[in-house]
Amino acid sequence: MEKTIKKFWPIFVVPTLAAFLVGFLWPFLQGLYLSFCKFITIDKADWNGLKNYIFALTETNFQHSFWFTALFTIVSTICINIAAFAIALALTRNFKGTNTFRSIFFMPNLIGGIVLGYIWNILLNCVLSLLGKPLLSLYAPYGFIGLVILMCWQQIGYMMIIYIAGLQSIPNDYLEAASIDGASNWKVLWKIKIPNVMPSITICLFLSLTNGFKLFDQNLALTGGDPNHQTEMLALNIYETFYGRSGAAWKGYGQAKAVLFCILVIAISLIQLRATRSKEVQQ
């Protein structure tokens, strides 16, 4: 059977592969090459060696946005996962309306980042102006808190669904055996539920970490990097370097930053998967 299928590769593989070459592989390799060049358009690129990288690594804006992104990702990952797990625990109990609650908590996920950003921009600015505090785009710490609230609102529902699926797949025997043995709720949580949903925890941590690092739309719509690039995250910083500046050198700097960003995201994914995979329980 394998041989017959093999002969049909032009039908099965070529459409996807051709699009993949155009939509991913070729731009990726070209981007890698251009990160060593000085260019405005793709046809006019002059080899520039490592200058772009040196500039990117020494630019204070880029360093600032790295730390800002890192801090944001850590804070939002912790908030999202604890809240989502707690809600999932509550909603896997048997009481009326759990399905409705699930639907409501999940809903913000369906709305796009740009729209979410504007909704919260209006809402938070209104709260701040009623309190007589500076607006989001004028005071960076509020921008940071706003981003965390926005991400929590969007992502908790998604992670909750994954945690619920994990909690529901725990065999009932375990829980029954524990209750017969007289284990307290707290013990059941730590000794049975958490070890058994470790695969879900891996996935959720992975998703919220990479989502945090790659965040763009929400950042653009909520604060736009104001005030003075202080709430600019890595993705937005790269975008601004590419399209917000004029001059021959900036596109090269942007591409070099993008390569560094890409390496960072890949590294995080690898470390994260390795670290939590080892803690999973074999069912």
Added chain:
Amino acid sequence: MTQANKIKDRVLTVVMTLLSLIWIYPIIMIFFNSLKKDTSISTGTAFELPNAESFTGLSNYVDSITAKGFPKAFWYSLVITVMSVILILVCCSMCAWFITRVHTWYSKALYFLFVFSMVVPFQMLMFTLSATANRLQLDTPYTICIIYLGFGAGLAVFMFCGFMKSVPIEIEEAAMIDGCGPVRTFFLVVMPILKPTLISVGILEVMWLWNDYLLPYLVLDRTKGYMTIPILIQYFRGSYGKVEMGPMMASIMLNIIPIIIVYLVCQKHIIKGVAAGAVKG
């Protein structure tokens, strides 16, 4: 059930009700604001309900539908989403079947490449991708689906492969022995078995495509007026000088309403799809 448990459940119901009210409040707030006059929406008054003075009925909606290019953006968003999803589902499931059934070095290499592409952030290729799309004339709403197929292939192929491994190979072998060619075997035997996965992947892709902002913003040729809804909403703030809050609120609502309707209709599939996607991921 014990008394203590009953009280606990009651407390939880109250807490969850309050929490879900907070959860939907932002959307309700936008809805009320979309009914207000342009001049009555400012940063300090967003929480106020529309009153006799500020209420304008549906005029903001009429305004954004008739004058602000919303129907066009809606149509383009719809075309892009539908065409790309169909293309991704058909092509990627075929490719994934080939990868899981043919065991050679290149099918493994292909799989690795697709998984790799899932992790790479869009910023890495945004400049070169938009240039490539421009050159190949893939910058219209009707051809951008090829770009989406390429860029979105990673997740789809990965999910299909994960599911394909658990499909019993015997059924396919039986079909092939009975004289069914690979193409017919795939469409008549494998596709029906794949249906739940097709729905899951389709939902994840729709959620991404409908809301995607940066890729269409950079790729689509805006000189010809091509824009999607997220781009339109971004435009309200960006290039109109003064922000027209009323029509912007109405556009936000018009963007959210179809999503909520679809969500209410196929809620179960969506939630299952997300859970399945995560387990495979």
